[in-house]
Amino acid sequence: MELTQEYYSLLEDIQAVDFVLVELTLYLDTHPGDVNALAQFNQYAAYSKQLKARYESLYGPLLQYGNSLGGESWDWCKAPWPWQV
Amino acid sequence: MTQPHERLQNTPMKAYKVFHAPTDPCPPIGVKFYSTPPNLYVGFQPYNLEQFAPKEALRKGTLWPVFYDFYDNPYKK
Secondary structure (H helix, E strand, O other): OOOOOOHHHHHHHHHHHHHHHHHHHHHHHHHHOOOHHHHHHHHHHHHHHHHHHHHHHHHHOOOOOOOOOOOOOOOOOOEEEHHHH | OOOOHHHHHHOEEEEEOOOOOOOOOOOOOOOOEEEEEHHHHOOOOOOOOOOOOHHHHHHHOOOOOOOOOOOOOHHHO
């Protein structure tokens, strides 16, 4: 699997969106009534799901134990590993 | 000690003079710095604060510019 520029930009998008979700989760814990933040959270959650579906269709599973689809072949242990990327 | 006017100011870094006694065999340390991040001065986070773009937030470590706290080593100045 060749690590193209598109691969890295898609991965960065996923990281950025997930970071925003972490921040919003912590914010919503102390501001449960903030409907704007909740709307933003739901919007980013849907977008994150969409990005990850796209990533997994192109580059393989992100999570294990059924949290990601198995794909055509059981090759999650194939390189590159996260620290090699 | 920290100067009174500095204590309440929303500065990310503050300093204090380390006491050095005449009988102290070691060389004087002089000034030491300590970090005072913005969250100390904000209290309960207000609603609808301005936000960074997602990628910028990932780089800067926070979603809100108000809480951004860049560290540059005061000892290296």
